[in-house]
Amino acid sequence: MATERELSDFLKSVEKRAFKRSLYHVRNTEAALDIVQDSMLKLAEHYGDKPPGELPMLFQRILSNCTLDWFRRQKVRNALFTNMGDFEPDGDSDDAFDLLEAYAGPEGSEGTESAEDTVGRAQILHEIEAEILELPARQREAFLMRYWEEMNVAETAAAMGCSEGSVKTHCSRAVQALGKALKARGIRP
Structure with a gap:
């Protein structure tokens, strides 16, 4: 010992x-x-x-x-930021929308991206980061823990000191707010 x-x-x-x-x-x-x-x-x-x-x-x-x-x-x-997906959840269920799947690039597209695509993706990433900063603090915290840090709902709830239902609500609202803000900037799938 x-x-x-x-x-x-x-x-x-x-x-x-x-x-x-x-x-x-x-x-x-x-x-x-x-x-x-x-x-x-x-x-x-x-x-x-x-x-x-x-x-x-x-x-x-x-x-x-x-x-x-x-x-x-x-x-x-x-x-997450390789290929913009549709931010709007399909229905009211949290299970109906998977942010990681929405952002995943097409299969087999590795190494085939043009310089123009690369620059475009970098610009989109910059705009997404700006919009994430505009989210209310709790929504931003839940969103980043769940989708960037890959924490599950229970881990996020424990880290944030709130219920699992609150984490789901914060994430859902963050995704909807990001979707609306990015669509307003003209970023579409």
């Missing part, structure tokens, strides 16, 4: 190498720092009671998983 001192010494000994490893993977200083910090917190929180000899392998696995999670979030964020 590792003592607090052994855990602290271990984390100090690996922080610089872990940062460089993450930086080489993600090529973003802030993201690399976040990945290393998250990895260290997870090790301390979940595995701090393990013997000191097990810490290096556990930490490397956690660091790898955190890096993969970062890439998955980036892929989702990019997919």
Whole structure:
């Protein structure tokens, strides 16, 4: 069982190498720092009671998983804004509209996009980001947690300190507000 001192010494000994490893993977200083910090917190929180000899392998696995999670979030964020779908939900049910499916690009279109399409998508992304900033705080928070951070309804509700029904309502209203605002800007599927 590792003592607090052994855990602290271990984390100090690996922080610089872990940062460089993450930086080489993600090529973003802030993201690399976040990945290393998250990895260290997870090790301390979940595995701090393990013997000191097990810490290096556990930490490397956690660091790898955190890096993969970062890439998955980036892929989702990019997919969200690859191809604009219809923001309007079909009916009153939350299950009738899946934002990720609405934004997913056509299958088999990887690598076939023209420069004009790429620039157009970048402009649309900029306009979407501007509209997200205009959402009321709770709607923006719920929307980002659910669709950018890939948290489920229960996790989002716990993080926001509200009911699952409130999360669904905030997300639904955010999606409708974004759809209307973007259509008003002339952005259509």
